[in-house]
Amino acid sequence: MKVPEEIISFFKERDDFLIATHINPEGDALGSSISLSMALESIGKRVIVYDRDPVPYLYRFLPGHERFTNSISNLYGISNLILLDCNTPERADLNDFVKENQPFTAIIDHHETEREFGDLKWVVPSASATGQMIFHLIKAMGVEISKDMATNLYTAIAIDTGTFRYSNTDATTLMDASELIRAGADPALVSTSLYDMWSRGRFELLILTLNTIEIRDGIAITSVTREMFQRTGTDAADTENFANFPRMMADVKISAFFREIEDGWKVSLRSKGEINVARIAETFGGGGHRNAAGYKIKGNLEEAKESLLREASKTMNCP
Numbered sequence: 001m002k003v004p005e006e007i008i009s010f011f012k013e014r015d016d017f018l019i020a021t022h023i024n025p026e027g028d029a030l031g032s033s034i035s036l037s038m039a040l041e042s043i044g045k046r047v048i049v050y051d052r053d054p055v056p057y058l059y060r061f062l063p064g065h066e067r068f069t070n071s072i073s074n075l076y077g078i079s080n081l082i083l084l085d086c087n088t089p090e091r092a093d094l095n096d097f098v099k100e101n102q103p104f105t106a107i108i109d110h111h112e113t114e115r116e117f118g119d120l121k122w123v124v125p126s127a128s129a130t131g132q133m134i135f136h137l138i139k140a141m142g143v144e145i146s147k148d149m150a151t152n153l154y155t156a157i158a159i160d161t162g163t164f165r166y167s168n169t170d171a172t173t174l175m176d177a178s179e180l181i182r183a184g185a186d187p188a189l190v191s192t193s194l195y196d197m198w199s200r201g202r203f204e205l206l207i208l209t210l211n212t213i214e215i216r217d218g219i220a221i222t223s224v225t226r227e228m229f230q231r232t233g234t235d236a237a238d239t240e241n242f243a244n245f246p247r248m249m250a251d252v253k254i255s256a257f258f259r260e261i262e263d264g265w266k267v268s269l270r271s272k273g274e275i276n277v278a279r280i281a282e283t284f285g286g287g288g289h290r291n292a293a294g295y296k297i298k299g300n301l302e303e304a305k306e307s308l309l310r311e312a313s314k315t316m317n318c319p
Contacts, residue, residue: 001133001172003140007122010080010106011141016046018078018103022086023052023093026240027059027159027194029085031152032108032130034064036084038149039138048078052093056237061193062155063148072097081105085130087115087123108133112278112289125289128173131156135176147184154185155194162244163191167273167291202238205229209242209257214305218253219312220246221305225260236266243268253316256308264298267308280311 011017019037021029029051037047049067059065069075081103083089089098089105098105107118110127127133131153138145145153157177161169164177181187208228214221224239232238236259243257247270254277255270267284269277271291278293284307286295297304 001124001127001136003133003137004122006120007106007108007137008140010120011040011045011137012043014045014080014104016078017080017082018048018050018075019082019084020050020089020092020094021084022091024236025051025053025055025059025085028129028131028156030055030059030062030065030068031154031156031159032084032134034062034067035131035138035149035152035156036082036134037067038064038146038152039141039143042143042146043141046078048075050075050092050094056240057199058194058197058237058240059155061189062152064152076101079103083107083109083118084134085109085111087111087121088117108137110289111287128168128170129157129160131160132173132176135180145180145183150180150183150185151190154180154187155190158187158190158194163194168289199234199238201232201234205232205234205238206242206245208232209239210245213246215246215249215252216309217313218251218316219309220249220252220255221258221308222246222255223258223260223265223301243270247272254312256305256312258301258304260301261296264296265301265304266294266296267304268292268294275316277312277315279315280308283311 019033021033033049037049040047051068052070055065055068087107087109089095105118106120109123110130112125135153209222209224212223243255246252246255253275257268259266271277276290278288278290281287281293281295284295284297288294
């Protein structure tokens with residue numbers, strides 16, 4: 001993967017950086033942000049790492065997870081903003097900060113749905129993860145990948161490839177993962193931390209979620225309500241990967257997971273093969289990848305489901 005010269009120059013020539021990623025961060029967003037901050041600090045840069053939401057307990061095995069701040073007051077005085085794994089300040093809940101401070105902004109992302117925002121953009125939809133892009137960026141800057149960086153970057157790539165099971169896994173992905181293992185990443189530790197350390201409440205929440213399943217014309221729909229969170233003592237972070245479970249069934253082409261939020265529903269879409277759920281998400285103002293996308297929608301659950309089914313039918317019937 002070739003890193004644009006203007007991206008390398010941006011990091012080498014400037015001295016202070018605010019790294020921010022999307023709300024409700026997952027492994028790619030977290031691992032990319034932490035590893036880039038470590039690399040920049042190793043060459044004498046001032047770095048602040050921001051996310052509005054706390055690091056989910058699932059990812060607190062990542063070395064450096066405590067670097068994140070969720071205090072806006074800590075961000076002022078930084079002149080360069082890097083949005084990782086997202087492409088607008090709205091996705092990071094930084095609209096007001098950007099309007100007030102007018103920082104120079106760089107976008108580093110691998111989502112298909114691009115936006116106009118950003119002074120400098122490096123967007124590679126073919127990358128398996130933003131973490132893979134950061135891996136190549138750190139090397140292009142001449143920074144040695146430490147064990148802690150390797151653990152974060154390996155986790156980032158593993159999460160977005162379904163631990164190397166999804167169609168975005170190619171030879172380069174596996175070679176990069178191999179290099180990260182040589183640099184100190186422990187695949188067994190990462191896999192155990194991600195998949196074998198569930199709380200009892202999270203497991204109970206999954207059972208409740210799977211009991212909501214409806215399958216219509218190859219589309220599996222599941223949902224989680226706020227009452228279900230309260231009943232199991234869990235929160236939004238515990239639903240990571242829930243959208244993928246129904247996709248395991250051979251006759252399911254799209255899995256749609258509805259999570260209740262304050263003013264409606266957060267919808268996570270997963271698909272198989274050539275079915276492009278990013279198209280569906282875009283019609284509702286969201287976005288993502290061909291096989292993994294999402295959006296928010298207001299209204300009651302039944303109305304939200306019917307809206308999805310209408311749009312999904314159009315997409316599934318398109319050549």
